[in-house]
Amino acid sequence: MPDHRTPPLPSINQAELADATADLREANLEFARRHPGDPPGRQPVHTVYGGAQLFGADAAAKIAGVARRAMEEYVATPAALGEMLDVAGHRSLDAVHARVREKLAREAVEDFRVDFEDGYGNRPDDEEDHHAVVVGEELARGIADGTLPPFIGIRVKTLTEELRLRSMRTLDVVLTTLVTQAGALPDNFVVTIPKVTMVEQVDYVVAVLRQLERTLGLPKRALRFEVMVETPQIIIDHEGRSLLPRLVEVSDGRLTGAHFGTYDYTASLNITAAHQRMAHPANDFAKHVMQVTLAGTGVWLSDGSTAVLPVPVHRTTPGSALTTQQQAENRAAMRDAWRMHFGDVLHSLEGGFYQGWDLHPAQLVTRYAALYFFFLDGIEAAGARLKNFVEKAAQATLVGNVFDDAATGQGLLNFFLRGINSGAVTEAEALRMTGLTEEDFRGRSFVRIMNARTGMAADTAR
Known part of the structure; x- marks a missing residue:
């Protein structure tokens, strides 16, 4: 048994420390409020983006089908996957291949964002209104049919003076159509706000979301949003501070995520197109700032996308077949794009970013392959x-x-x-x-x- 000796009388007089104790207690509680830790729910491993003009309730199923066909055509066996990704002979290769195949069959798309920004472009108001109505209807149909992915949302246009009204009108039309027809939002619905540069933009979004909740009869804070981190000003503002913690403060508890925009960010730093890549040191710096400033806040972090897409160079036409040379060129194009995406996803994972963007269905193959190699290795x-x-x-x-x-x-x-x-x-x-x-x-x-x-x-x- 340990020798429990009687401690001496304390030298600290707690009564004399009452003011300091009260100050520390208040500071501790405030720190805990600002840093609640990771939310308990599941974070999607990716967000698939698709233009609003193409969206349908069955989008996730269609994307899954394209991803499965790409896997069957180019990496149908573990050996083929190993050769394509330059990991031949890896001890986890068989397990990774089997799990990727199973994932694509069961739940290929975890998160989908209907895009009214870069993936949609600038169109006449009546055309965007029409597509906003269709998106609302298709979301409602997806709820009824059970075809939506576990996470879903829309990306609106930026909140500059030129586009603010158009951006919020699209949000209004989509949500009003959706709630009128379905009576509720899809599970894990989120609104993505691009190119945030100032606190007032988030103030404005919060005011709009509150009003929409009241008008549509939605529960308080049912409407949540995420911000795009794709400008230098959100990383370090004109006063030399990061804007990100203040965005959390004014978000009314609605800010769920911060998504890095690889190409807008590098372009804004005058980095030429040939060098705008996920692993550029400028991007790593910005993402380090995101991690440091948002650590413990409960805001999910997402990396950006790989712009080189796994798309075959040659396609067959009715009544014709590809030559041996054309087939080889297709494999080379798929290999190069897949290896780049595979490396980018691993770079994100090694840096502590467990979510990223996918822009093409075939990228789902390398998204899950990279994830599974990362976690199964060791x-x-x-x-x-x-x-x-x-x-x-x-x-x-x-x-x-x-x-x-x-x-x-x-x-x-x-x-x-x-x-x-x-x-x-x-x-x-x-x-x-x-x-x-x-x-x-x-x-x-x-x-x-x-x-x-x-x-x-x-x-x-x-």
């Missing part, structure tokens, strides 16, 4: 490390030693939480590898796990 070792951390920490606490490596344990726990979220790892696999429980994973906190283990161990010792 997962057994990570599971053993986490299991060892948990066991050693509990033992150390019992003998009175201090365990001060909770950050490492939390990092390993986050790896599994993200792996489960992405579908790369099943919950059953995570439980087996780590020795943790479902409740442990739901709590999302390594410190909480350690406290529970320490308490149980202490009870057993008594």
Whole structure:
């Protein structure tokens, strides 16, 4: 039994510290309010963008079909996938191939954004009004038919003086049509606001969303939004501060995500088109600022897109077939585009961005391949490390030693939480590898796990 010695009388007079204690308590509570941590729900691993003029209730199914056909034509076997992505012989290749195939069959599209901005362009008002009505109707039909992806929303135009009224009219027409016909919003519906440059734009969006909720009879804060981070001014404003924390403050709790716009951002820095790529150092700097300023706020981060699309150079026509040379050129085009996208997704994951944009159905193949390679590569070792951390920490606490490596344990726990979220790892696999429980994973906190283990161990010792 440990020798519990009587401590000396305290030297700190808490009564004399009342004012300082009150100040610290207020500051602690304010810090907790500003940094509630990650939301408990699932974060989609991607957002697929498509022009509003093409949207239909069956969009997700059509995209899935194109993705599956691309996989069957070019990477039907694990060996073909390994050659195409330059990972031949990788020990996880068979598992990754099987999981990508299963994912494309079960739920190829996690998040879809109906685009009224860059993917739609500037059109006459009556034409955009028409498409806004159709989008509202198709969203309502998708709710009724159960064909919408788990996450969905629309991207409107930017809120400059030239486009503000058009942007909000489109939002109004879509939502009024949708709610009138369906009586509710789709699950996880979000509005994307592009090219945000000032706090007042978010103030304005919040005012519009509040009014729409009242007019359409929607619950308070039913309408949520995400911002596009694609201008230098949102990263560092004219006063030398990042705008992002202030956007969270004025968002009325409605800001769900911050999505990086690769090409608008690099263009605004005068980076030439030939060098506008996902992994450009300028982009990494901006994304580091996003991570630092939004850490712990509950705002999801998303990386941008790869603009080089996996599209065959040659297409067949009725009554004709491709030559051997044309088939080889198609494979080369698919290989180059897929390798670029695969590398970009891995770069995002390594940098802590677990969501990104996909612009073409065939990119879903490499989106999920990159995710699954990232999480399956070394997962057994990570599971053993986490299991060892948990066991050693509990033992150390019992003998009175201090365990001060909770950050490492939390990092390993986050790896599994993200792996489960992405579908790369099943919950059953995570439980087996780590020795943790479902409740442990739901709590999302390594410190909480350690406290529970320490308490149980202490009870057993008594």
